[in-house]
Amino acid sequence: MIVFVGRSNVGKSTLIFRLTGKYVKRGKRPGVTRKPIELGWRGKTIVDMPGFGFMSGVPKHVQEKIKTEIVRFIENNADKIDLAVLVIDGKSALEIIERWEKRGEIPIDVEFFQFLQELEIPTIVAVNKMDKMKNIRATINKLIEKFGLSGSWDDHKDTFIPISAKFGTNLEELRKLIEEKIKRSQEQRGL
Numbered sequence: 001m002i003v004f005v006g007r008s009n010v011g012k013s014t015l016i017f018r019l020t021g022k023y024v025k026r027g028k029r030p031g032v033t034r035k036p037i038e039l040g041w042r043g044k045t046i047v048d049m050p051g052f053g054f055m056s057g058v059p060k061h062v063q064e065k066i067k068t069e070i071v072r073f074i075e076n077n078a079d080k081i082d083l084a085v086l087v088i089d090g091k092s093a094l095e096i097i098e099r100w101e102k103r104g105e106i107p108i109d110v111e112f113f114q115f116l117q118e119l120e121i122p123t124i125v126a127v128n129k130m131d132k133m134k135n136i137r138a139t140i141n142k143l144i145e146k147f148g149l150s151g152s153w154d155d156h157k158d159t160f161i162p163i164s165a166k167f168g169t170n171l172e173e174l175r176k177l178i179e180e181k182i183k184r185s186q187e188q189r190g191l
């Protein structure tokens, strides 16, 4: 099982559509995907998760409930999950992370990345919307630091990959990365 997680509106559903060619609901406004959507792909199950964080027209307590459901889904399926693809919006992620830090809160992307690490779920961070990014290398280096990892992008090339789901940039590379990580993950678990 491969789960796609991330804040609302970062492009999870668009990416799944691009990778699999399968129809998934996508949209301009946050909060399009409301429940985990499972689809079969190459003998695997891909799960399109609702986004966490802000959703237009959705009350805060409902947003919290959706987040709890995502966490629960991942905990309940942890032994079946071969890989998580954490999708972030490369243009705004860093700014949002810094805003949360200033308020003394743990940024939701950082929290999720660490949650996946605690569950020992292999994770790829797909830095999406690279078509809108200015300094890709510097941004990814900063993100790596914010996620609590040491070193720079060169040390985490198998984890952080900039892509554009909209324009198809780097999707072949991402596909390769996904396949490699799944293979390694299954070997480690003796499958």
Ligand SMILES: Nc1nc2c(ncn2[C@@H]2O[C@H](COP(=O)(O)OP(=O)(O)OP(=O)(O)O)[C@@H](O)[C@H]2O)c(=O)[nH]1
Binding pocket: 006, 007, 008, 009, 010, 011, 012, 013, 014, 015, 025, 026, 027, 028, 029, 030, 031, 032, 033, 034, 049, 050, 051, 052, 128, 129, 130, 131, 132, 163, 164, 165, 166, 167
């Ligand atoms: N510029 C740009 N826009 C993108 C890219 N990928 C997705 N988008 C746009 O981002 C918006 C949200 O896309 P979705 O795929 O619905 O996002 P999501 O993460 O599934 O959103 P939720 O289901 O609400 O959590 C759409 O308007 C997409 O066209 C990208 O690489 N570049």
Ligand SMILES: [Mg+2]
Binding pocket: 012, 013, 014, 025, 026, 032, 033, 048, 049, 050, 051
């Ligand atoms: Mg979606």
